[in-house]
Amino acid sequence: MKYLVLLTSLLFSAGCTTKTEAPVAPPNKGVGSIVRLNAGLDAIVPANAVIEKIGEGFSFTEGPLWRSDGHLWFSDVTGNLVRSITPAGEVKILIEKAGGETTAPAGSYVGPNGMIADADGFVLLCQHSNRQIVRLDKDLKQTVFLDKFEGKKLNSPNDLVYKSDGALYFTDPPYGLLKQDEDPAKELKFNGVYRYKAGKLTLQVRDLTRPNGIAFSPDEKILYVANSDEKHKVWMRYGVGTDGALSNGRIFADVTEEKEPGLPDGMKVDSRGNVYGTGPGGVWVFSPDGTHLGTIKTPETPANVGWGDDGRSLYITATTGVYRVKLSVDGEKPLHQ
Numbered sequence: 001m002k003y004l005v006l007l008t009s010l011l012f013s014a015g016c017t018t019k020t021e022a023p024v025a026p027p028n029k030g031v032g033s034i035v036r037l038n039a040g041l042d043a044i045v046p047a048n049a050v051i052e053k054i055g056e057g058f059s060f061t062e063g064p065l066w067r068s069d070g071h072l073w074f075s076d077v078t079g080n081l082v083r084s085i086t087p088a089g090e091v092k093i094l095i096e097k098a099g100g101e102t103t104a105p106a107g108s109y110v111g112p113n114g115m116i117a118d119a120d121g122f123v124l125l126c127q128h129s130n131r132q133i134v135r136l137d138k139d140l141k142q143t144v145f146l147d148k149f150e151g152k153k154l155n156s157p158n159d160l161v162y163k164s165d166g167a168l169y170f171t172d173p174p175y176g177l178l179k180q181d182e183d184p185a186k187e188l189k190f191n192g193v194y195r196y197k198a199g200k201l202t203l204q205v206r207d208l209t210r211p212n213g214i215a216f217s218p219d220e221k222i223l224y225v226a227n228s229d230e231k232h233k234v235w236m237r238y239g240v241g242t243d244g245a246l247s248n249g250r251i252f253a254d255v256t257e258e259k260e261p262g263l264p265d266g267m268k269v270d271s272r273g274n275v276y277g278t279g280p281g282g283v284w285v286f287s288p289d290g291t292h293l294g295t296i297k298t299p300e301t302p303a304n305v306g307w308g309d310d311g312r313s314l315y316i317t318a319t320t321g322v323y324r325v326k327l328s329v330d331g332e333k334p335l336h337q
Contacts, residue, residue: 031051031052031053031298031299031323032296032299032323033051033297034051034294034295034297034325035282035294035295035297036293036294037292037293037294037295038287038291038292038293038294040287040291040293041285041293041294043328043329044272044274044285044329045285045296045325045327045328046327046328049325049326049327050325051298051316051323051324051325052325053299053321053323054072054085054087054089054315054321054322054323054324055085055091055321055322056320056321056322057320057321058079058083058320058321058322059076059077059320060078060109060111060319060320061074061075061077061303061304061319061321061322062074062075062076062077062113062266062304062317063075063112063113063115063126063159063266063304063306063317064115064305064306064315064316064317064322065115065117065123065306066306066307066308066309066315067084067117068121070086070087071085071086071092072084072085072086072306072308072315072322073123074322075098075111075114075115076098076111076112077099077109077110078107078109078110078111080096080097080098080099080110080111080112081093081094081095081096081111081112082094082095082098082112082115082125085322087309087324094140095112095136095140098111098112098125099111099112099113099127099129099130099176100128100129100130100131101129102129104129108178109128109175110128110176111127111128111129112125112126112127112128113126113127113128113156113157113158113159114157114158114170114266116161116162118162122136122138123135124136124145124168125142126156126158126159126170127156127157127176128156128158128175128176129156130147131147131153131155131156131157131177132145132146132154132157133145133146133160146170146196146201149188149192149194149201149203152187152188153188154188155172155174155176155177155186155191156172156173156174156175156176157171157172158170158171158172158175158211159171159213159214159304160214161215161216161223163216163240163244164220165197166197167195167196167197167244168197169193169194169195169196169204169223170193170196170214171191171192171193171211171212171213171214171225172188172191172192172193172211173191173211173212173228174191175210190206190207191206191208191209191210192204192205192206192211193206193208193214193246195244197244204238204246205225205238205246207249208225208236209229209231209232210227210228210229210263211225211227212225212228212263212265212266213225213226213264213265213266213267213278213304214226214267215267215268215269215275215332216240216269217273217288218269218272218273220240221239222238222239223237223240223246224236224238224252224267224269224275224277225237225238226263226264226265226267226279227264228263228264228265230263231256233254233255233256233263233279233280234251234252234253234254234255234264235251235252235253235267235279236249236250236251236252237249237251237252252275253286253290253292255279255280255284258279258280258281259280260280260281260282261280261281261301262278262279262280262281262282262302263279263280264277264278265277265278265279265303265304266278266302266303266306266317267304267305268305268314268331268332269332270327270329270330270332271329271330271331271332272288272329273287274286274293274329275288276296276305276314278302278303278305278316278318281295281297282295282297282298282302283295283296283297283298283302283305283314283316296314296325298321298323299321300318300319301318301319302316302317302318302319303317303318303319304316304317305317307332308324309324309326311330311331312326312327312328312329312330313325313326314327
């Protein structure tokens, strides 16, 4: 999809603008470190792999999504922006007030978060302040995709993933609400994981305190969900039935006792079923059986990951920066472009 030739001060009615910022940082090789705990990591992360810093100077980066024009889109949750960045560090602001209009104090989690491309190449974007998922067309015009469950306003959709049958699964923690679970504006009494297909939204999981990152195994028989709760830092795995329903939830990995900064957050799965989950101290890499193979330790706390370039580059959004590490394994499925 041809997209984003530089547009000069074009303002969309939905609050969208495209402007070029100066490159924030040139690629910088050799930052952070890669901790190898198991020989299985060597088949995934090459011995000469390095962590490159692509850009810095942002507020709180999230939701990386690779686009076919060679740009990585990403959210700035506290900056309330959607930006794009090239591997060379060229940055553009795509959408201002991307989580919605807000009067919340600076630093609040009011902006956009997870993104995914649909079958038409349009993008679904989670909005915290607006507490909804919107669909962005080729001109970045926003239309509401999902905003309520059984007539009640969603909490603040966080991350989302498609199944090959077109069903959309997403998580809905309360981070966009200033007082979170105690906020009087919170209409749902739980923080859910949902499935949407053929116009029907169904609640799949309601017992997680902070559902966050979400990803399918390559055969789509397992759905992984991160729980970003300081008191219960776990990645869960659920069986996926032939009807798409989730069942038999159990802990895939538990890092509650880890003391380094970071919580289970965004995640991706590669074509071999290995799981890459942002967590305490970096991106934790697990084999399909839950063995911790090693950790990609960025210089700052990571929040999410996404595939890019030829599908073998793992992009990492980490607090104020965007990073990349080139792997030797393909992503979990053909990239939506």
